[in-house]
Amino acid sequence: MDLRAILTDEASALNGVPKQSMKDFVVQKIATFIATGVLDVGDPMPSERELAAALSVSRETVRGAILILSTKGILSVAQGTRTVVASTEVGDLAVQSARFRDISGYSLDDVHEARLLIEDQVARAAAVRIEPATLDTLRKSIAAQEAASNDPVRFLICDREFHTAIYRAGGNAALADMAADLYSYLLDHRRRAVAQPASIATSIADHRAILAGLEAGDPEAAAKAFAIHETRIYTTTQQLLTQSARKR
Structure with missing residues (x-):
């Protein structure tokens, strides 16, 4: 089983939601890092390239996940600067x-x-x-x-x-x-x-x-x-x- 299958299985097992998109699952991954204290308010996020390598997904998937989290006010994205954590209020987004x-x-x-x-x-x-x-x-x-x-x-x-x-x-x-x-x-x-x-x-x-x-x-x-x-x-x-x- 490759990582993509592992991630999909993990998402289904933790949330009971089959066929979840990788983008949505990366959203949950990042939210979980925030909920569990790996990331806190004001922390800069790893770059798209670094995060993609860490999670074994594409940069496009990471970019889409960051956009979703920014629209919810959880991440702050500004042109020319690093994306930072803006809020720890992730609600039910965190899988754990x-x-x-x-x-x-x-x-x-x-x-x-x-x-x-x-x-x-x-x-x-x-x-x-x-x-x-x-x-x-x-x-x-x-x-x-x-x-x-x-x-x-x-x-x-x-x-x-x-x-x-x-x-x-x-x-x-x-x-x-x-x-x-x-x-x-x-x-x-x-x-x-x-x-x-x-x-x-x-x-x-x-x-x-x-x-x-x-x-x-x-x-x-x-x-x-x-x-x-x-x-x-x-x-x-x-x-x-x-x-x-x-x-x-």
């Missing part, structure tokens, strides 16, 4: 907005434990079921991540696409949805974490280890690499929360 609000009420430890359990199952299933086209998509995603090594926002956009492609490759829509929801937990803190020196490079190395396990069709290796990556996310997020508490 309602569930994200529920997930945000859990503790970091609970979410960490849940992610370890669910991602273990997803990674093992993906190692057995993943298609060559999806592996190629993951390789391209890592290349896009490397191009975003100095841009935490763009990296997180690529990062989410990398994770959700693997969640879908596991073949269980319910587990994929749960994993995607848990991934979105405290993304505003995750954005701060990946801005730390060497953080993005370390995450990319983790992603390469995950990809190697999937390429080898090795469930144990894929699950182990996922666990190492998730534990690293947990540790850096915990450190940020502790630092924030000390400053109060």
Whole structure:
């Protein structure tokens, strides 16, 4: 299954809307980045080219999605300047907005434990079921991540696409949805974490280890690499929360 099919399946599973256009789905993707804290008011958007590469869609699709969001007042587009986030009031556009609000009420430890359990199952299933086209998509995603090594926002956009492609490759829509929801937990803190020196490079190395396990069709290796990556996310997020508490 290629990425276009994965995206279409994800949209249908999350919203119950079949045959959704790629443009509308990119609208939901961008709205979700805003709803979950990857993007905030005043943040410049990645360029059309960068966003198209991160989401594996055409620049025309990205351009259409940005136009829709600008007419709703969510993005601000001005000639000769970068498009910026104008509002976080995305309403029902974000595919995870309602569930994200529920997930945000859990503790970091609970979410960490849940992610370890669910991602273990997803990674093992993906190692057995993943298609060559999806592996190629993951390789391209890592290349896009490397191009975003100095841009935490763009990296997180690529990062989410990398994770959700693997969640879908596991073949269980319910587990994929749960994993995607848990991934979105405290993304505003995750954005701060990946801005730390060497953080993005370390995450990319983790992603390469995950990809190697999937390429080898090795469930144990894929699950182990996922666990190492998730534990690293947990540790850096915990450190940020502790630092924030000390400053109060």
